[in-house]
Amino acid sequence: MVMEYNPGIQLLRPRVDFDNQGYWDGIKQHKLIFQKCKYCGLLIHRPRPMCPRCNSMDMEWVPSMGKGTVYSWVNFVYANAAYPGIKVPYLVVVVEMLDGVRIVSNMYDVPPDEIYVGMPVEVVFDDIADDLTLPKFKRREV
Ligand SMILES: [Zn+2]
Structure with missing residues (x-):
């Protein structure tokens, strides 16, 4: 079951700003990346200007394993x-990534009566419009 959109109703779009621009650029290229504090190494999601652990503002983008x-x-x-x-x-799901962060998203191919807490999932990229790609999750074989 793939999410379907109602034509004629405006799509919800992320508000892209200085702090999350890199994240959304990665999504557009079908790459899931997370913000990492260069000082203490904490992986952070959602992107923000300051590390919640050490207050450093020195961040980098690192690739996700894409699984959770x-x-x-x-x-x-x-x-x-x-x-x-x-x-x-x-x-609507909260996925605990193997990388160590949680992400709010949608399921891509799972009927509602089959989902369960602990289901292994992996990221997929849904190109909804020419200028809108969203990360979603599908069942992962283990
Ligand atoms: Zn830090």
Whole structure:
């Protein structure tokens, strides 16, 4: 089951700024990257100007393994409770990456009755529009 969008309704787009520009540039190139503190080595997501552990502002981008497990999820089934631009049902997930950070995303090919906490997943890139690519997750064989 792939997420479907309702035509004619504006897509939700990320607000790209100085701190997350590198992340979204990577996504556009189908590369999942995370921010890493160059001083203490902490991996950080979502991108931000300052390391939450050591307050360094010296950051770099490092590639993700692209794999993780479902940490939590919610199934949007009622259109009036979901974003109108997306056809229900659709899954919103929190994925715990093997890299050590968590990411909020959507499932790409999993029916809502098959998802479970701990499901192994890997990133896929959904080119929704010419100027919009989003990272999503599909079931991963282990
Ligand atoms: Zn740090």
